[in-house]
Structures are given as structure tokens and as C-alpha cells.
Amino acid sequence: MNFGEVIFGDGRWVYLWHGLEVTLVLTVLSVALGVIIGIIIALMRVSKIRPFSWLGRFPQLKRLARWNPVAGLGRLYVEIIRGTPLLVQLLIMYYVVFGSYRFMPKIFVAAIAFGINSGAYVAEIIRGGIESIDNGQLEAARSLGLSYPQAMRYVILPQAMKNSLPALISECIAMLKETSVVGWIGLGDIMRGADDIRSLTATAFQSLFAAAVMYLALTVIFTKVMRRFEKGVQADDQDA
Numbered sequence: 001m002n003f004g005e006v007i008f009g010d011g012r013w014v015y016l017w018h019g020l021e022v023t024l025v026l027t028v029l030s031v032a033l034g035v036i037i038g039i040i041i042a043l044m045r046v047s048k049i050r051p052f053s054w055l056g057r058f059p060q061l062k063r064l065a066r067w068n069p070v071a072g073l074g075r076l077y078v079e080i081i082r083g084t085p086l087l088v089q090l091l092i093m094y095y096v097v098f099g100s101y102r103f104m105p106k107i108f109v110a111a112i113a114f115g116i117n118s119g120a121y122v123a124e125i126i127r128g129g130i131e132s133i134d135n136g137q138l139e140a141a142r143s144l145g146l147s148y149p150q151a152m153r154y155v156i157l158p159q160a161m162k163n164s165l166p167a168l169i170s171e172c173i174a175m176l177k178e179t180s181v182v183g184w185i186g187l188g189d190i191m192r193g194a195d196d197i198r199s200l201t202a203t204a205f206q207s208l209f210a211a212a213v214m215y216l217a218l219t220v221i222f223t224k225v226m227r228r229f230e231k232g233v234q235a236d237d238q239d240a
Contacts, residue, residue, distance in 0.1 A: 032115070033119070034117070043124075046130050090113040133163075192212055
């Protein structure tokens with residue numbers, strides 16, 4: 001069987017089309033959740049909360065005085081999520097966390113798992129963006145009467161997001177490709193559609209090649225759109 005017969009014979013292209021829909025929706029949900037989690041964790045990582053700072057006057061307790069439980073919790077989250085495979089996290093989310101809640105749509109379960117995973121990487125990207133901002137800007141904002149949360153929200157975080165935009169785009173593209181493992185919980189994405197075609201036609205190359213082309217096309221289109229968005233943001237900054 002040639003490529004056209006394998007993919008388009010008996011309407012088998014529908015498997016890939018439905019898979020494309022699932023992949024796009026899952027990517028959007030995962031990226032949105034990942035950015036929200038990433039911002040929260042990044043702010044936790046750079047927080048200045050030290051509940052025992054008053055113990056700093058005791059030399060033997062200086063380590064406890066410097067302890068930041070909020071930053072430590074954020075660091076623990078990042079280390080655990082980045083240190084374990086995405087597939088393992090997905091299976092834990094599906095079979096353990098939501099194992100007793102089968103009414104939960106698989107796409108939402110997968111989006112939560114992928115969003116939590118992406119959040120750890122986005123957090124480190126945004127944290128780097130925050131730390132790239134000169135500390136004098138924070139001090140200037142505080143001197144103008146802004147509280148620390150207000151200074152972070154209105155002054156530091158917007159600049160950090162702009163500085164982190166190239167790395168965030170790369171993370172979004174990586175998430176698009178990482179959704180290919182969602183077939184392990186029975187969700188019909190592009191790869192699952194290609195695998196269904198393979199099982200129906202007893203051929204592997206044609207269906208897998210079609211899936212690879214679809215991922216490549218999505219990556220190219222998404223990259224161009226995001227690069228144009230990035231240039232637009234930079235142009236607005238220059239005009240300002």
C-alpha cells in the first residue's frame with residue numbers, strides 16, 4: 001500500500017484529524033495552566049519571607065534566620081517535577097490522583113498533568129527573568145510607595161515576562177511535542193491516531209511519517225506565530 005492508500009483509504013485520515021484537534025486543545029490548556037503555575041512558583045522562589053529573621057542576632061541560629069519556607073517549597077516542587085519523567089507524572093495523575101474519578105474527561109486529566117510539569121520549567125524561566133531585572137528598579141518602586149507585591153506585579157514581573165519570552169516560546173513548542181505520550185491513557189491525539197492507522201493497515205512507516213509531518217508543520221507554524229508576536233512586543237517597547 002502506498003502513502004495515499006494507507007492514510008486516505010476508507011477515511012482513515014479522520015484518525016489523524018481528530019488527533020490534531022485533541023493535540024491542539026491539550027497544548028493550549030497545558031500551556032495556560034503551566035504559565036499560571038510557573039508565575040506562582042517563580043514568585044515563591046524569589047520571595048523574601050523569613051519568619052525567623054529575628055534570630056539573626058544569635059550566631060548559632062543564623063542558618064535558621066535565613067530559612068525561607070516559601071522559597072524552599074517552590075524549590076522542592078521544581079526539583080521533584082523536573083526530576084521525574086513526564087510519562088510517570090501522567091500515569092500517576094490518571095491512575096492514582098483521578099483513579100476513582102472516571103467521570104473526569106481524559107483531556108482535562110492530561111492537561112493538569114502536563115500543566116504541572118510545564119509549570120516547573122516555566123517557573124525557572126520566569127525566575128531567571130525576574131533576577132535579570134536590576135534590583136534598583138525594585139528599590140525605586142518601593143521608594144515611590146508601592147508595596148513589595150505591587151512592585152513585583154506592576155514593575156518587575158512585566159519586564160521579566162518580556163525578557164523570558166524566547167525561552168517561554170521554546171517551552172510551549174516542547175510542550176506541543178511532549179503531548180505525544182498522552183496515548184498511554186487512551187486519549188486520541190495525533191500519535192494515537194497514527195497508531196490506529198498502523199494497526200488497521202499493518203504498516204508503520206506511512207502513518208508514523210504522516211504524524212511526524214503534522215508535528216513538524218505545527219511546530220513551524222507555531223514558531224512563526226510566536227516569533228511575530230515577540231517582534232510585536234519588542235516593537236511596542238521601542239515605540240514606548
